[in-house]
Amino acid sequence: MDSLFAPTSVAVVGASSVSGKIGNTIVANILQAGFKGEVFPVNLHGGSIHGLAVVKSIAELNRSVDLAVIAVPRNMVLNCFKELIEVGVRSVIVISAGFKEVDHDGWLLESELAELARKHEVNLLGPNCLGLISSAARLNASFATGNPLPGKIGFFSQSGALCVAVLDWAMGAGVGFSKFISLGNKAVLDEAAMLEYLGNDPETKVILGYVENIDDGRVFMEHAARVSMKKPIIMMKAGTTPAGARAASSHTGAVAGSDKACAAAFRQSGVIRVDRLDDLFNLAKAFSSQELPLGPNLGIVTNAGGPGILAADACGESGMRMPTFSPDIIGDLQRMLPGYASLYNPVDLLGTADAESYGRAVRIVGHDPGVNSLLVIVAPSAGLDLAAVAGAIAETAGEIPKPVFCCLMGRRNSEKAREIFASAGIPVYDFPKQAVRAMDCMYRYAAWKGRPPRTYIIPERDVDGARDVVESALRSGRAELVEFQARDIVTAYGLPSPESDLARSGDEAAAIAGQLGYPVVLKIASPEISHKSDVDGVRVGLNSAEEVRAAFWDITARTQRLRPDVYIAGCLVQQMVSPGSREVIVGFRRDRQFGPLLMFGLGGVHVEILKDISFRLAPLSVEDAGDMVREIRSYMLLKGVRGGEPVDFDAITDVLIRMSCLAEDFPEIYEAEFNPVLVSAEEALVADARMTVVDPGPGGATVRGLVAEPE
CATH class of the missing domain: 3.40.50.720 (NAD(P)-binding Rossmann-like Domain)
Structure with missing residues (x-):
């Protein structure tokens, strides 16, 4: 291009x-x-x-x-x-x-x-x-006001008005760009094309983007995953709420997809997502001027205790750590500082600090082998020459092969100092939390780049057998497959489930229960009832033929009374699972832009009340599946608390990967849900399943025409 x-x-x-x-x-x-x-x-x-x-x-x-x-x-x-x-x-x-x-x-x-x-x-x-600006070519083919400084940041935006505002802010803040691109309606060139070009652009060190929708999520992820291994991509996605999604549609003619799918796409392809414009450029300053840290250990030098504590709090809220300095470093600090100064992390030089003490402290702390990056906080005080302090820090930072950041608190009389830091390539922030946030993002990005390759497994499954079930449902006009209909697909994909059979009478239910062995569970079987709890359609712990017969007639009669309009096929008789099992949910819904979005969380009613759910997009790697399980807040309940046994995490991973494979194999399945999956120390059993099918072909109800917004 x-x-x-x-x-x-x-x-x-x-x-x-x-x-x-x-x-x-x-x-x-x-x-x-x-x-x-x-x-x-x-x-x-x-x-x-x-x-x-x-x-x-x-x-x-x-x-x-x-x-x-x-x-x-x-x-x-x-x-x-x-x-x-x-x-x-x-x-x-x-x-x-x-x-x-x-x-x-x-x-x-x-x-x-x-x-x-x-x-x-x-x-x-x-x-x-709005057009575009290319600094290296000295080209401003836009109708924006003013020319930005040249720099290492490549920026693209779907909103032209936002481009104007960002350009004005950047010129005021002295931030430069390599490329500045207004995408507009993205008729041909879109965010994926910009990622591909900027990823190979030698003038660009960090890529920033603002988008309101992503038209082809799969292509975007392919480009982003490839480019993010070479340089950081920091993006802001608008339209994250229903109100924002409607505004995005009227503004650009685009239809916003599921924000959860977009978040998963960014996470899986290495894109750093921000929610605020100031974060976008705070991170851009860091990535464009400093090298990535080799670890999370942060050394802090300050001349005021309060800002040092704020920085420590920000570390505690992030992945950054504040290590204890080595004895040699503490000894060096002790020899240079007053007896009442703090020698530990953070180092407090006190309000009497001058340029010389800042330079010496930064040199000492920066050479501690246990420190990966350095934050220097400068709070204005009477008689403190900010420009001299900036010069001393900048000179010393050049001797330290580690990222150095500065927090320069206060704006009055600090312009000269800020210019010195900018010339030295040291990013400056107004408050400690902004600096720590930027450093944390750099560390997490470095860790993401250094992770081992993902492992993808294609499990054995009977695709033809599952296709017979799906095509039969489409021919009959059924949109939903409930448990007794979906279990053939569950079996075809090698997913273990409790033994079960469909009974059409109380006597047949008792006979099946006798074959399965007591205790058993009875569930209403109707293609028009997705949530059995709505009709009180489940009985558990049935221990005799008499209890089974009574439960059968009670369930079917109650359902017929509450839902006289539905067809009742009978009851599903199912083997009772160990009472020590825990319930989880595994499911997916097809997002219009990114494809199948998989979900995992605690099952049963917990998923609706707690909404403790993790998301990833298919295809799912083994590592992604493991991350999904560990990500939920309730992970410790699965790991075992107060002497409880941990569940079989490998079995959960297997269910997730097989669900991912099902989603990839069948575009006709718009959504699927296994709830609950009963997990114990030995196994994971799919105890209930439901699926929604649509015709994705010409003349059918296309998946892209449906709203996909998992809650």
């Missing part, structure tokens, strides 16, 4: 001689940025714009151009695009708005633009976008 980010020629279609119009601003920005290539303003009326001769039509260009920027009314965009293709354009930025974000006609027009771009292999950015 060099023709987009490093063109040798640019045509501005819709250039204007009227100051303040978008077509005028774009030409002015290109020239003011110092672009060295050829610039061709295109306008029907001719004349000159900013000293450049105007070309009256695209055809009069009479040559191919690397990049064209279109800023004309919507109804003219398509013809301009076709004419640009005729003259051999390589990349096009469509600034113009009024496409899928507005109405159906706009959606059709945008679709035609995208089809033409793909057919003729033209890079299309937008429409409805």
